[in-house]
Amino acid sequence: MKIVVTELIWEEGLEILRELGEVVYDQTLWKSDNLAEIIKDADALIVRNQTKVTKALMGQAPNLKVVGRLGVGLDNIDVAAAKEAGIKVVFARNANAISVAEYVFSAMFSFSRPLEKASQDVKQGNWNRKLFTREEIYGKTLGLVGVGEIGARLASRAKAFGMKVIGYDPFLPPYELACTDIGVSMTSLETVLAEADYISLHVPLNDKTRNLINKERLATMKKTSYIINTARGGVINEEDLYEAVKAQIIAGAALDVLEKEPPTGNKLLELDNIIVTPHIAGLTEEAQVRTSELVARECAKVLCGQGSMCIVR
Numbered sequence: 001m002k003i004v005v006t007e008l009i010w011e012e013g014l015e016i017l018r019e020l021g022e023v024v025y026d027q028t029l030w031k032s033d034n035l036a037e038i039i040k041d042a043d044a045l046i047v048r049n050q051t052k053v054t055k056a057l058m059g060q061a062p063n064l065k066v067v068g069r070l071g072v073g074l075d076n077i078d079v080a081a082a083k084e085a086g087i088k089v090v091f092a093r094n095a096n097a098i099s100v101a102e103y104v105f106s107a108m109f110s111f112s113r114p115l116e117k118a119s120q121d122v123k124q125g126n127w128n129r130k131l132f133t134r135e136e137i138y139g140k141t142l143g144l145v146g147v148g149e150i151g152a153r154l155a156s157r158a159k160a161f162g163m164k165v166i167g168y169d170p171f172l173p174p175y176e177l178a179c180t181d182i183g184v185s186m187t188s189l190e191t192v193l194a195e196a197d198y199i200s201l202h203v204p205l206n207d208k209t210r211n212l213i214n215k216e217r218l219a220t221m222k223k224t225s226y227i228i229n230t231a232r233g234g235v236i237n238e239e240d241l242y243e244a245v246k247a248q249i250i251a252g253a254a255l256d257v258l259e260k261e262p263p264t265g266n267k268l269l270e271l272d273n274i275i276v277t278p279h280i281a282g283l284t285e286e287a288q289v290r291t292s293e294l295v296a297r298e299c300a301k302v303l304c305g306q307g308s309m310c311i312v313r
C-alpha cells in the first residue's frame, strides 16, 4: 500500500498508517506542483483543508481507494467526483467538536471580559476600571446557525453558563431534534439573527450557505450583537461584514476562518472590533490526536475492506 499525507498529521495517526505500508508524508505537499505525480500509484490520500482534491487530481490516481480528511469540512474535496470514481471519503466526525465549542466560548469572553486588552492597558500604565466594566454572558441569548456536532456541544456548555440557546437548522432530522434535550429552541434564521446576542455559525460551506450572512441579514441583527464564524469564510460576505462592523450595525465579530487563508489585503483586519485567528478553532492537542487516529483507522478499514463508520455518503 502507498499512503500519501499532504498536510499536518499527528504521530499517533502516522503510526497506524505505517503498519499498512509505505507512507509519504510532507506537510507542504498540498502546494506541490508534483502532487499528481506523487499520488499516481497511491492507495490512500490524506489531507486537511488546503489540498484541493479535484476530479482531475483523483483522475491521476487509478489505484486510489480512499481520501481521508483530517477534519470535518469537505469543501476542498470533490465528493461527488470521488463517489463517481468509487473512491471513499472518510472524515473525522466529532473529533474536533469540543475544541471548536471551547473556542467559541473564548471568543464570547473576549468580547464580554477582554482580559488581554485590560492587561495590556494596565501594562501601559493605566488603571481603567470603568472602561473594562462589561457584561455577563449569563442570561444572554446564543444563536446557533447549524446545530450539528459542534452546535450541540456548544449548546450544552452555554446552558451551563445560564445562556438561552436558540438554533436554526432546517436539515436536522426530527429524531435529532432531541436537541431540545440539550435546551436548544429551534426556530427560523430570521429569529436567530434578530434575537441573539452572540451568533455562532456551524454550517458546512456549500451552494446554499455561501454568503448566507449578507448585508440584508446583518441589518436584522441587534446593534449590540456579535457574530462568531468558525465555519468557513465564504459563509459570511466579508465586504458586507466589514461595512456592518464599521457602521456599528453590529458590535463586532470573531473570525477563525476567512475566504482567503492566509489573508492578503483583507480590510476586516483593520477593524478593532474584529478578532481574527488563523483557523485554529479545532487545533488542540486532544482534537488532533483524536483526528489523526480516527482518520488513519477509518482509512485502514477501507483499505482492508472493512466497513468505515466515517464514510461520507
Ligand SMILES: NC(=O)C1=CN([C@@H]2O[C@H](COP(=O)(O)OP(=O)(O)OC[C@H]3O[C@@H](n4cnc5c(N)ncnc54)[C@H](O)[C@@H]3O)[C@@H](O)[C@H]2O)C=CC1
Pocket (backbone or CB within 6 Å): 071, 072, 073, 074, 094, 096, 097, 100, 145, 146, 147, 148, 149, 150, 151, 168, 169, 170, 171, 172, 202, 203, 204, 205, 208, 209, 230, 231, 232, 256, 257, 279, 280, 281, 282, 283
Ligand atoms: N474552524 C475550524 O477549525 C473548524 C471548522 N469546522 C467547520 O464547521 C462546520 C460544522 O462542523 P460540524 O458541526 O462538525 O458539522 P455537522 O455536519 O455535524 O453539522 C453541520 C450542521 O449544519 C446543518 N446545516 C447544513 N446546511 C445548513 C443550512 N443551510 N442552514 C442551517 N443549517 C445547515 C446540518 O444539518 C448539520 O446539522 C464544518 O463543515 C466545517 O466547515 C469544523 C471543525 C473545525
Ligand SMILES: O=C(O)CCC(=O)C(=O)O
Pocket (backbone or CB within 6 Å): 048, 049, 070, 071, 072, 073, 074, 096, 279, 282
Ligand atoms: O483542517 C483543519 O486543520 C481545520 C479544521 C477544519 O476546518 C475542519 O475540521 O473542518
